[in-house]
Amino acid sequence: MSAESSRLPTAPARLRADARHNRDRIAEVARDLLATRGLDVPMAAIARRAGVGIATLYRHFPTKEALVEVVFAEKFAACASVVDDALADPDAWRGFRTAVERVCALQADDHGFSAAFVAAFPAPDARERERARAVEGMAELTRRAQAAGRLRADFVPADLALLMAANRGVIAAAGRAGPAASKRLVGYLLGAFDAEGAGPLPPPAPIDLLDAVGRPPAPPVRPRAERGGRPGA
Amino acid sequence: MSAESSRLPTAPARLRADARHNRDRIAEVARDLLATRGLDVPMAAIARRAGVGIATLYRHFPTKEALVEVVFAEKFAACASVVDDALADPDAWRGFRTAVERVCALQADDHGFSAAFVAAFPAPDARERERARAVEGMAELTRRAQAAGRLRADFVPADLALLMAANRGVIAAAGRAGPAASKRLVGYLLGAFDAEGAGPLPPPAPIDLLDAVGRPPAPPVRPRAERGGRPGA
DNA sequence: CGGTAAGCGGAGGGGGCCATCCGTTTGCCG
DNA sequence: CGGCAAACGGATGGCCCCCTCCGCTTACCG
Numbered sequence: 001m002s003a004e005s006s007r008l009p010t011a012p013a014r015l016r017a018d019a020r021h022n023r024d025r026i027a028e029v030a031r032d033l034l035a036t037r038g039l040d041v042p043m044a045a046i047a048r049r050a051g052v053g054i055a056t057l058y059r060h061f062p063t064k065e066a067l068v069e070v071v072f073a074e075k076f077a078a079c080a081s082v083v084d085d086a087l088a089d090p091d092a093w094r095g096f097r098t099a100v101e102r103v104c105a106l107q108a109d110d111h112g113f114s115a116a117f118v119a120a121f122p123a124p125d126a127r128e129r130e131r132a133r134a135v136e137g138m139a140e141l142t143r144r145a146q147a148a149g150r151l152r153a154d155f156v157p158a159d160l161a162l163l164m165a166a167n168r169g170v171i172a173a174a175g176r177a178g179p180a181a182s183k184r185l186v187g188y189l190l191g192a193f194d195a196e197g198a199g200p201l202p203p204p205a206p207i208d209l210l211d212a213v214g215r216p217p218a219p220p221v222r223p224r225a226e227r228g229g230r231p232g233a
Numbered sequence: 234m235s236a237e238s239s240r241l242p243t244a245p246a247r248l249r250a251d252a253r254h255n256r257d258r259i260a261e262v263a264r265d266l267l268a269t270r271g272l273d274v275p276m277a278a279i280a281r282r283a284g285v286g287i288a289t290l291y292r293h294f295p296t297k298e299a300l301v302e303v304v305f306a307e308k309f310a311a312c313a314s315v316v317d318d319a320l321a322d323p324d325a326w327r328g329f330r331t332a333v334e335r336v337c338a339l340q341a342d343d344h345g346f347s348a349a350f351v352a353a354f355p356a357p358d359a360r361e362r363e364r365a366r367a368v369e370g371m372a373e374l375t376r377r378a379q380a381a382g383r384l385r386a387d388f389v390p391a392d393l394a395l396l397m398a399a400n401r402g403v404i405a406a407a408g409r410a411g412p413a414a415s416k417r418l419v420g421y422l423l424g425a426f427d428a429e430g431a432g433p434l435p436p437p438a439p440i441d442l443l444d445a446v447g448r449p450p451a452p453p454v455r456p457r458a459e460r461g462g463r464p465g466a
Numbered sequence: 467c468g469g470t471a472a473g474c475g476g477a478g479g480g481g482g483c484c485a486t487c488c489g490t491t492t493g494c495c496g
Numbered sequence: 497c498g499g500c501a502a503a504c505g506g507a508t509g510g511c512c513c514c515c516t517c518c519g520c521t522t523a524c525c526g
Contacts, residue, residue: 053505169402185395192425286475
């Protein structure tokens, strides 16, 4: 955990003070916008809100992928540490349950997280290994919880992917209510996974059917030209 | 159910034979491509595959929205009739369960369906009323199933939206395995909804975590220019 | 069979996005 | 305080998408 991870070997390690400041500001803004509006946010928007030109943004992060990778690195780490915590729990079922809840909460708190979890991009090897370790950790939690007899026997690790995919869908649909909706979904599914039957449930979240089923991502205002009347006139 | 629904009042009711043929072919191709590749499929792709020019496509369907609306009209109807069937079932819980299963299956069979359910667009009034009726029908199924004591009391109609959103996420993530993954998710959730505890479960579907969490929609080949070495050459 | 309008196809306008180029400004070191 | 390289920013190119315009073809009707 040194203050700053190593940089590309060819790049100069020292940045001018203003450059460093801009870089940090860009990362900060990107974190916010990516979490709020997802991966679709244009680079130009990030640059503008950071108060820098587009060129500056691209100088610090040669591609959008690179920016996303950097921004979500910490989320990765959080995810991995959640799994580690869970593995340390002596109660296998509680460990499994809290790991699921916390990972799903990470997903819900950050619109871009899911999409960037694997970064969608090649992903550096180090990150890739970290991811693999987290996945293996979840599989281990699954085995333990099943051995403890609390997780139903027909549960398979792929069901975790199912869960996360479902969670992703709910978050995308619920908008502002994402975290609440996610909690309720997870509550239902953990109940379904539990060999001993259902427990209490998080409260319902106001999620609309239109959203559930696929309202367009962001139809703010479409002042497109009139149509209908032929151009004749 | 006349052979052809009424047309716009200003448009000529009679089409030339070739025009009619082309229109049908376009609709057919659009059905296929929208179901397979989702709403993102470009109009040009539809036109090309239908063997017509882009202008022809736009002459028959003045906007992409209009095309999607027409193409998914029948899916709407199928959805509504599923609810009607379920309402006719004397066993309230079975009606609820099969309605959920069948609607989710509709979603799974057609990538574009979710996104087009409300068409994302204003949607004609008739369609809008149909949709509202279906929603009300589902709410009624919910009440009956709860009255029968088989659906847990803390279930709320919004949980149906939750379910469909989750289903949407799973389908988007599972790709080819969408229908299987959807079935398993629905199996879990119906188990969680059931006041009497879990039943048997559909088999697991091979869904990868990368997909669950947000692999890019379609990264076929990106032969983009090299980067990495600074432009300094 | 011939005239006419309905129908056709492709080029291109307009917009959004990612990424780059180049003239200008500015922090840094002596 | 002066000079230089590092850093800046806006304009720009390329790509993809939706949609429209316009000259040519072809089905239909008398």
